[in-house]
Amino acid sequence: MICYLCLKKRETSLSWRRLFRLREDVLCDECRQSLVPYDGKLTLSPLRDVIICYEYDESMSHLLYTYKKIGHVALAEAFISDFKRLAPLVRTHDIVPIPAHSTDVERRKFAHVDELLRAAGIPYRHLLRKRHSIQLSAMERHERLKQRHLFESISSERLTRPIVLVDDVVTTGTTLRQAAALLYERGAPDVRAFVLSRPIHNRRGNRANGRN
């Protein structure tokens, strides 16, 4: 067995998890401990709330780079227990991934947010489509806030169920806010978000604030 992040061999010693055929962590202890749980709250109107799992620090940045840019799709299995938290909502809510641009999917051969949900067995629906192939991650804060019309609706059908938007990183919240606005326009009664990570320190190393 190897750790999916550091790619080093792991001890295949007998563990209670193996004996009872429970799923083993795909990350080794060291790599698992390098991921920092998110400490803090994020308020982002018009969304009801945003749940964040981890801090987007250097470890997470490296992990997501390997996952998205190099295409190491196996890493989706590292967050199964995090995304399984959405399971109780599946009966009543629509789980909606923030889409990647279609050419991005073509190039990397997988939709990174979709795969995180698939690995955890969480069913989802696509309700939005990305309009340009812009990389928000490459922009500074003021540029991101200026972005308009990132998304368009896939159909014009009226939405009746509450929605949970899912994404891998939230920084300024621009992406989530625009997506939520479009969904509210289509009649969604409630929009929340579930995001894998968020930076606590911004690029200049200062603590980012809790609301934008």
Added chain:
Amino acid sequence: MKEHEQMTIERWCNGRLLDETSLPYSKEAIDEAVEAGRLIRRPGVVKQGRSFRCMRCQNEDPMYFYTHIRSEGEEMTYCMHCLTFGRSSTDGRFVHAPRLPIERRDVRLAWDGTYTTLQRRAADEWIESIEAGRGHLLYAVTGAGKTEVMFRAVEATVQRGGRVAVVSPRVDVVRELLPRFERAFPTARLIALYGGVKPVPFAHDIVLATTHQLYRFYEAFDAVFIDEVDAFPYTADETLHRAVERSLVPSGVVHAVTATPSRALRRTYEKEGALSIIPKRFHGYPLVEPTYDALFGYERALRKGRVPRKVERWMRRCMERRVPYLLFFPSIDVMEQTEALFRTIDPRVRAVHSEHPKRAERVRALRDGKLSGLLTSTILERGVTISSVQVAVLGAEQPIFTSEALVQIGGRVGRSADDPTGDFRLFHHGITRAMDEARRAIRSLNKRGRDVE
């Protein structure tokens, strides 16, 4: 890239196996070259029996493959062993073009230093092997000046129209060798390759690289020189052996250089008459023999938050004499946990290990006298030269200290002519066979050195 617009794809590749998407050529241009038979295209990963095979690193171990099942049911398998080079998958494609003939150029060694008789003899023996078309092993003690001997062998190969790769397990060694090779071979086309270096067209006579970079070469070299052939990761990674093999043309040879060859390695080359031994250091002084110093119960002392008195006394002696020191630890954890403790004895001591971000900086600081000592893992067992350094190993009985490791660690002491001695102390909780083998090897080399010349 103006250069490539005029350069055909096959000339750009020239004996390399590269990811199709990493080439600075359009898909149409690549397709055309493949159709015309000028480029060969292969998938990154192929199914092989019940398992797979990666075309880039030649890994066949199923543990390193991951199969992703796409929503439409299609499967895509990729190799995790060489993931740092990008993804090699059943979908991805690699292209390769055979190497182009090398124009004969006059590449002469411009190095004007002096050689000892032993170095000269080894170089002559090496060139004999090259003329006979076989690989050679240079068994040269630490500090014997093996790089300068290697220059002669590299020159001989390139002069005969051969293309050479000099590979090493560590990036710092590659970086350190580049300026030395540039000065030695001013008319040669040299390149240094290691992680993160941008791909360029391949048109060089001499390539200095980390061993992993050979994943990108396919029948490109006439000779591969493996520096520190007994070091990690080369010893532990089968795919690196395959990479060396595949990077050579069918008539290509493998030369090896080390101060601590295994018996098997020695025998392999000795049988062919392709072994040279330099038992003396460049300055002519013998290797420093280790002193065994019993330190029973050091682990318990450290756990209780005490530095064993013998170690403290040793550190203070070095501090008093104002000589730098290295204290080797068997594990990084123990070292990190006790660093603060050691700093109460010497505020100017710091820890380093392979993953430590400030490693190069701290080694420099020790050399410049800004730090008085370093606590270190086995990462510093090779390659580091610090004048007048004193060395001690804490826990020399631990399995990580193989006889090769101990010989290499001891090789840090006494490297300069103005201070060819020094303390090489093994603090131990029981003497091991490895310790005895190391001491025996050092004594036997010293004896050989005395008998020779």
